[in-house]
């Protein structure tokens with residue numbers, strides 16, 4: 582876990598990606614690597630998501646491969662079999678967490694209430710996805726919960742974009758921020774790979790000086 586979290590901390594941003602066609606996987610992976618953001622959260626919301634994980638795991642091992650929108654332990658199992666190195670869930674599912682811990686698979690569970698944060702700590706998990714970040718109180722909420730939960734660190738996601746990402750990254754409790762703005766599904770559907778690459782590079786440039 583520590584190693585993967587350190588990688589996330591180094592890159593500061595995690596693109597939340599919806600693959601609608603397998604044709605998108607290789608050009609996307611190339612853009613992530615070329616533009617120095619070898620991190621991908623592939624959401625299990627689309628049909629080709631599991632096969633996309635398999636392709637990236639096999640052909641692009643330099644990418645930190647995360648399965649996102651994992652809602653239960655069966656999906657965690659499928660993502661594990663497909664080669665994901667880490668599981669991210671939008672909500673707090675003890676069964677999913679148990680599966681991951683039992684199988685040595687890193688997990689960042691979603692949590693937005695103090696009760697869920699305490700349960701994460703009970704499982705020995707120190708990093709949670711604060712989701713949906715903006716709707717759940719944003720940086721103000723993170724500052725408030727960091728007072729009692731000093732060991733807890735956050736990957737805020739949901740409503741984060743270029744104009745507010747550095748506000749989150751300025752907090753020492755924030756490991757990295759997730760967001761879908763970095764990889765626009767429409768640009769991928771249009772095969773506009775130069776623009777996909779430009780947005781990835783922009784996210785890196787925008788955040789790389791933020792040292793919290």
Ligand code: 3PG
Nearest residue numbers: 597738739740741760761
């Ligand atoms: C997620 O899938 O984790 C979030 O829905 C991404 O949120 P965003 O689209 O607001 O970045």
